[in-house]
Structures are given as C-alpha cells and as structure tokens.
Amino acid sequence: MKNKQTFVATLKIKTDEGDFLARYSPAGLARLDFPEAASRKSGVGSKGLATPVRRWHELTTRAVRLALQGRPMAAKPPVDLSHGTAFQRKVWAALLAIPSGQTKTYARLAASLKKPKAARAVGGACGANPVPLLIPCHRVVAAHGGLGGFSGGLHWKRKLLGREQARRQ
DNA sequence: CCACACTATTTAA
DNA sequence: TTAAATAGTGTGG
Secondary structure (H helix, E strand, O other), X not given: OOOOOOOOEEEEEEEOOEEEEEEEEOOEEEEEEOHHHHHHOOOOOOOOOOOOHHHHHHHHHHHHHHHHOOOOOOOOOOEOOOOOOHHHHHXXXXXXXXXXXXXXXXXXXXXXXXXXXXXXXXXXXXXXXOOEOOEOHHXXXXXXXXOOOOXXXXXXXXXXXXXXXXXXX
C-alpha cells in the first residue's frame, strides 16, 4: 500500500512529556507523533476549522495525557486507519483489545490472528502503527521477556509499561 | 531482492 | 548444556 494521506489539520498536544503532534484526516485522527519526532516536523495550525477536528482534538489530548499516566483511556477520537493493509488493521484491532497494564507477545498476537508464524509480520504492523498510545503498540513485547522495539524510541515503551504495570491489579 | 519491533526449531560444539 | 543458523510471514524500500 502506498496511498498518501491528506491532512486537514496538524495540532500540538501539550503534555508534561513534551508536545505531541496530532494529524487529522477528514475521517479522524490519522497520525500521532512523539515530541522528538514532532519537533523535526514543525507543527502547523488549525485555524478556524468548522470540522469535527476541534472535538477530536480534545478527545485526543485527554486520551494522550491519560496514556502517559498509564491509566485507561476513557474516550478516544475516531482513528483513520485507511492507510493500513488488511493485516495491519487486524493487528491494530487486536492491540486495542489489550487491557491497560497487560502485555502480549508478538507470537501470541500472531496466533490470535490465526497466523501463528507471522510474529515478525506483526512486529512490522506494530511499527507501521500511525497512532501510538491510543493504539497500544507498547504493550507488545518479545517472547522471551525482551522489550522488542519501538518506533518513537524505546524509552517511551519502557516508561509507559512501567507506569501501567505499577497500576496493574 | 533484501531487511525488519519475531520466534520455534534445528544443528553444531 | 549453550550458541548459532534458519524457515516462515507481511510490508516496504
């Protein structure tokens, strides 16, 4: 898949960890970047958008802040996954089903998709996840206790998991 | 074609 | 026993 996406807005999300960057397509939140990546790409503005973007952004902001605290997100904005392939969307849907404070291995996730040997492909799909935090790709770990990788920087993965597991029941 | 955010298996020491 | 090579997978360069 190589479709480009058009964004109707690019907005900052201020948090204690820095300013995240949220990009919206007409269908919803299409991409979320960590502060480090966001600073490279300099934010744009929203202007007087009459679209639902304003409301989406409120939801996104709240969800991101909760995620950074390792708390379950009360509500999420609609997420535009049109960029993803069928396989990737299945992976992302499976990610959404992982409760806060729990982790799953790439292998188990692959197995739940009826493709027990596609663990590596699952890793690829996780890396292609356009919306980290809201789609909890950080809750997927390697089979033998390793953390695996993380597109936005492994330190985020460690931080998020640490906070979530500190709250785990 | 190759390289991966993988991993179970196999093969060698 | 432990260590290294390998196959199987979907996607993107």
